[in-house]
Amino acid sequence: MTINERKFIEKALLSELRIDGRHPFDYRQLTIKFGSEEGSSEVQLGQTHIMAFVTSQLVQPYRDRPNEGTLSVFTEFSPMADPSFEPGRPGEYAVELGRIVDRGLRESRAVDTESLCVLAGRLVWAIRVDLHILDNGGNLVDAANIAALAALMTFRRPECTPEGDDGQEVTVHPPEVKEPLPLIIHHLPVAVTFAFFGSGDILVIDPTHYEEAVMRGRMTATINSSGDVCAVQKAGGEGVMQSVIMQCMRVASLKAADITSKIKNAVEAYNTERALKKVKQHSSSDAIEVDEPDIKLKENRNPYVFKEIGESLKYHENRLKEELDRKRSENDGVEIRTFSSQQGASISGENVKSRISGPSNWDPYSKGIAPDFLRRLQASPGSLAVDKEQKNGRGLQKLNEFKTEKPAVEQNAFSSASVEASDVRQQISSKKSLMDAVKPKNRRKR
Amino acid sequence: MTIPQVEFNPLNRSDGSATYADNLFTILAGANGPVEVQRRDGLPEEAAIEVNIRPLAGVSGPRERWLETILQSAIQSILLTKTFPRTLVQVTLQITKQPQRSLNSKEHVAAIPALFNAAFLSLLDAGLPLRTTATAALFGIDSAGSVQQEVSEKNISNCKSLHAMAYDTHNNLLFDESVGVFSVEEWDNLAVLAHKKCLSALTTTQPDEDEMVIDEAGGIPWMRQAAQDRDETFNSWRDSS
Numbered sequence: 001m002t003i004n005e006r007k008f009i010e011k012a013l014l015s016e017l018r019i020d021g022r023h024p025f026d027y028r029q030l031t032i033k034f035g036s037e038e039g040s041s042e043v044q045l046g047q048t049h050i051m052a053f054v055t056s057q058l059v060q061p062y063r064d065r066p067n068e069g070t071l072s073v074f075t076e077f078s079p080m081a082d083p084s085f086e087p088g089r090p091g092e093y094a095v096e097l098g099r100i101v102d103r104g105l106r107e108s109r110a111v112d113t114e115s116l117c118v119l120a121g122r123l124v125w126a127i128r129v130d131l132h133i134l135d136n137g138g139n140l141v142d143a144a145n146i147a148a149l150a151a152l153m154t155f156r157r158p159e160c161t162p163e164g165d166d167g168q169e170v171t172v173h174p175p176e177v178k179e180p181l182p183l184i185i186h187h188l189p190v191a192v193t194f195a196f197f198g199s200g201d202i203l204v205i206d207p208t209h210y211e212e213a214v215m216r217g218r219m220t221a222t223i224n225s226s227g228d229v230c231a232v233q234k235a236g237g238e239g240v241m242q243s244v245i246m247q248c249m250r251v252a253s254l255k256a257a258d259i260t261s262k263i264k265n266a267v268e269a270y271n272t273e274r275a276l277k278k279v280k281q282h283s284s285s286d287a288i289e290v291d292e293p294d295i296k297l298k299e300n301r302n303p304y305v306f307k308e309i310g311e312s313l314k315y316h317e318n319r320l321k322e323e324l325d326r327k328r329s330e331n332d333g334v335e336i337r338t339f340s341s342q343q344g345a346s347i348s349g350e351n352v353k354s355r356i357s358g359p360s361n362w363d364p365y366s367k368g369i370a371p372d373f374l375r376r377l378q379a380s381p382g383s384l385a386v387d388k389e390q391k392n393g394r395g396l397q398k399l400n401e402f403k404t405e406k407p408a409v410e411q412n413a414f415s416s417a418s419v420e421a422s423d424v425r426q427q428i429s430s431k432k433s434l435m436d437a438v439k440p441k442n443r444r445k446r
Numbered sequence: 447m448t449i450p451q452v453e454f455n456p457l458n459r460s461d462g463s464a465t466y467a468d469n470l471f472t473i474l475a476g477a478n479g480p481v482e483v484q485r486r487d488g489l490p491e492e493a494a495i496e497v498n499i500r501p502l503a504g505v506s507g508p509r510e511r512w513l514e515t516i517l518q519s520a521i522q523s524i525l526l527t528k529t530f531p532r533t534l535v536q537v538t539l540q541i542t543k544q545p546q547r548s549l550n551s552k553e554h555v556a557a558i559p560a561l562f563n564a565a566f567l568s569l570l571d572a573g574l575p576l577r578t579t580a581t582a583a584l585f586g587i588d589s590a591g592s593v594q595q596e597v598s599e600k601n602i603s604n605c606k607s608l609h610a611m612a613y614d615t616h617n618n619l620l621f622d623e624s625v626g627v628f629s630v631e632e633w634d635n636l637a638v639l640a641h642k643k644c645l646s647a648l649t650t651t652q653p654d655e656d657e658m659v660i661d662e663a664g665g666i667p668w669m670r671q672a673a674q675d676r677d678e679t680f681n682s683w684r685d686s687s
Contacts, residue, residue: 053503055503080474080538080540081476087496087498134540135459
């Protein structure tokens with residue numbers, strides 16, 4: 001970087017101007033995408049581009065922690081991200097980045113490692129997070145942390161059950177046989193990075209790589225959405241006033257809440273899409289089981305049903321928002337929970353029904369549905385497939401349209417209330433499964 | 447036949463970059479060059495070429511080293527390295543999607559064409575001087591002895607041999623990596639097929655312009671099209687001014 005550029009950045013910061021037009025406490029645009037495989041995510045934070053990929057493996061646990069699985073984070077820089085990165089041995093920054101993300105996730109116990117135990121002392125799941133830095137636009141730490149969280153939240157490990165006479169043999173079920181299980185994530189520690197300029201009195205959030213070249217010091221605070229500080233990293237650099245650090249913490253906790261909701265919305269959208277895919281697969285696989293009365297019933301309803309699924313899902317978000325606003329969330333909140341938590345259960349007629357049978361005021365198309373029809377629909381999931389088979393692919397087409405036009409990220413339609421609701425749900429489920437994870441282990445020990 | 451999807455310049459920091467997606471792999475390639483070379487790697491009369499392959503999960507091992515050497519020599523034969531003595535051209539290839547089922551050692555050959563095509567496109571995007579244009583293609587011969595023009599996740603396990611070949615526009619074979627059991631006749635037959643397929647990816651879109659058009663197996667000039675599209679979009683400012 002030239003001296004002129006350096007001077008320009010410093011001079012501009014004195015009057016609270018940044019070269020990309022942001023204010024000191026503005027975060028860059030965050031985009032979270034998910035890959036075709038479960039447990040892969042791509043995060044773009046301004047020009048920074050990071051891909052995370054999660055894999056799992058059955059290994060022998062550490063001797064001192066016989067009933068805990070492991071979580072490890074790997075980062076490696078390549079000249080692709082920045083010509084100054086050398087391949088091969090990791091540089092100082094690469095090590096620091098890996099450590100910050102690792103500490104934020106592992107040492108704050110964000111991922112429940114006890115539930116990764118299969119056979120105490122013999123087999124546990126080792127979760128590996130690979131972070132690929134594709135483009136260095138500055139602030140790799142925050143982007144890497146978000147990518148790792150998003151990937152971990154969508155990752156599903158294969159289910160396995162102990163078998164044999166003594167329960168010492170383990171069968172790993174392929175995803176077609178048993179629905180893979182998501183990880184239990186207690187909270188989302190989000191890293192927020194600040195850069196210090198001048199004599200430590202000028203402060204900006206989320207520095208770009210230009211600002212990183214000029215800055216005198218950096219601090220990363222890892223905070224979760226409930227405001228707990230999980231980790232703080234300030235490795236040398238210019239000395240900073242204690243009051244400035246406190247200010248950083250306040251800003252960081254606000255940003256962390258914001259980023260958390262962004263990640264959750266992205267994951268929610270991904271799960272919805274995934275469930276939708278499952279519904280489609282399910283209905284097509286059921287196409288064989290056709291029974292007479294349903295077809296007769298369908299005669300007059302046909303053009304609607306499939307459309308309704310598409311429509312109702314389209315209005316799903318809006319409805320959720322509206323309903324919550326009206327404080328009538330009780331009934332629908334439950335429905336959504338069953339839908340999006342779908343642990344291990346394939347989507348069956350019941351879930352489909354729960355989405356169709358909302359109050360008719362939100363969906364103009366559902367007015368024509370009689371309750372007894374819904375009951376029949378629920379009773380025989382095969383009836384859905386009959387539509388698809390028998391009727392013009394219009395409804396199906398609608399479903400596809402809906403799928404494609406739905407962006408992977410954003411979803412501002414989800415209100416913050418819905419995020420809270422899902423939060424509660426997550427906590428409840430995590431408590432449950434923690435217990436589940438502990439019980440059998442003790443039993444086996446004896 | 448599925449047309450490979452190409453996107454130019456997805457990255458901001460490297461000199462040239464491209465993504466390449468076929469039905470088995472998606473590769474993100476970044477090229478930097480000419481850059482400063484470490485003293486021990488520098489060559490007095492030409493540019494050194496460094497290829498880094500980064501797997502989707504895990505660290506790179508012998509498999510990646512082996513693939514790197516193949517690509518390194520292939521790139522050396524098309525890049526005008528003499529133009530930049532005592533410098534380095536870096537090509538980094540990140541695998542971003544691979545077949546869900548883990549491939550056996552034989553099937554690693556299947557990655558070579560995608561890696562080569564991605565590397566070539568990134569060099570093109572970086573504006574490095576190239577001797578010629580080249581593409582690579584993958585073929586398989588299944589247990590019945592018939593040639594699989596398009597190796598996919600489904601039929602790859604049925605192939606008794608796999609062949610990755612690259613040709614340039616001067617009809618030179620840049621590399622050939624064949625694994626499995628096959629006869630010399632089968633290979634001869636494949637070499638002709640691969641030649642046609644590689645050339646057809648590079649032929650002009652206007653058939654009457656020159657005589658190089660080969661309209662046979664897989665005759666889609668996808669690389670030509672991609673390069674042309676890139677040229678148009680990246681030079682559009684010239685026309686508008």
